[in-house]
Amino acid sequence: MIRVEDLHRHFGGFHAVDGASLTIETGSITGLIGPNGAGKSTLFNVIAGVLPPTSGRVFMDGQDITGLPPHELFHKGLLRTFQLAHEFASMTVRENLMMVPAGQSGETIWKTWFQRSRIAREERALRDKADEVLDFLTISHLADEKAGNLSGGQKKLLELGRTMMVDAKIVFLDEVGAGVNRTLLMTIADAIIRLNKERGYTFCVIEHDMDFIGKLCDPVIVMAEGKVLAKGSASDIMQDEAVIEAYLGTGLKNKDMVGA
Numbered sequence: 001m002i003r004v005e006d007l008h009r010h011f012g013g014f015h016a017v018d019g020a021s022l023t024i025e026t027g028s029i030t031g032l033i034g035p036n037g038a039g040k041s042t043l044f045n046v047i048a049g050v051l052p053p054t055s056g057r058v059f060m061d062g063q064d065i066t067g068l069p070p071h072e073l074f075h076k077g078l079l080r081t082f083q084l085a086h087e088f089a090s091m092t093v094r095e096n097l098m099m100v101p102a103g104q105s106g107e108t109i110w111k112t113w114f115q116r117s118r119i120a121r122e123e124r125a126l127r128d129k130a131d132e133v134l135d136f137l138t139i140s141h142l143a144d145e146k147a148g149n150l151s152g153g154q155k156k157l158l159e160l161g162r163t164m165m166v167d168a169k170i171v172f173l174d175e176v177g178a179g180v181n182r183t184l185l186m187t188i189a190d191a192i193i194r195l196n197k198e199r200g201y202t203f204c205v206i207e208h209d210m211d212f213i214g215k216l217c218d219p220v221i222v223m224a225e226g227k228v229l230a231k232g233s234a235s236d237i238m239q240d241e242a243v244i245e246a247y248l249g250t251g252l253k254n255k256d257m258v259g260a
């Protein structure tokens with residue numbers, strides 16, 4: 001579904017992404033791992049149109065999407081989750097979901113304004129859709145809760161829920177498990193698996209927790225120093241000499257690799 005060819009993203013003289021090439025197969029839940037600073041988030045940001053690349057190309061279903069702005073990619077079904085904006089904290093969980101189709105589509109303020117009055121008629125359908133999403137994520141009991149009152153993990157579920165309000169094809173998740181407790185992490189993992197199996201979503205997931213990656217992802221892509229180091233099943237990756245070295249070499253995060 002996604003093909004990245006010789007992608008570079010430099011910050012001044014620093015090569016955060018330094019000639020990365022990879023593919024993400026349709027229907028997969030692809031993991032993206034690597035030591036801190038490997039360039040994973042930068043790669044995501046370039047693919048998702050948040051940052052322009054210095055050079056290289058990104059294709060979606062064979063079509064060149066390099067440098068397209070996020071709202072155009074959104075219309076193509078390519079989504080990355082964003083942390084909930086502060087202004088949405090005082091809205092309920094259901095309202096947050098109902099905002100997505102208008103709020104993320106990149107319409108101008110006027111268009112959105114007119115669209116809102118049109119949407120008033122469609123509000124019922126939107127509300128039903130939101131309730132269906134909440135039911136899918138097993139958080140119906142939080143529908144009327146203010147988003148600002150959710151725990152970190154519940155917010156992550158809501159972020160995932162936002163991708164379900166539109167017809168997503170591929171969703172990029174950057175450290176969705178960061179700061180989330182074990183139980184909720186497994187709820188998130190289950191939701192991702194069900195979205196993949198039942199709705200046909202393709203995922204690309206950055207995560208440090210190797211239990212999470214092992215349970216969820218096949219294949220796993222390993223990045224180090226801006227390049228793709230290896231790609232394979234989670235168990236193959238964990239036995240790969242070059243991968244182990246990349247983690248040990250940084251002196252950081254190697255505990256993640258041995259599941260400590």
Ligand SMILES: Nc1ncnc2c1ncn2[C@@H]1O[C@H](COP(=O)(O)OP(=O)(O)O)[C@@H](O)[C@H]1O
Nearest residue numbers: 011014016034035036037038039040041042043
């Ligand atoms: N906007 C930026 N300006 C300068 N350097 C950046 C910027 N974003 C990321 N970097 C640098 O690029 C490298 C890769 O960062 P990042 O993509 O966030 O890595 P990862 O997500 O794998 O931890 C890091 O050394 C980081 O400091």
Ligand SMILES: [Mg+2]
Nearest residue numbers: 040041042174
């Ligand atoms: Mg990162």
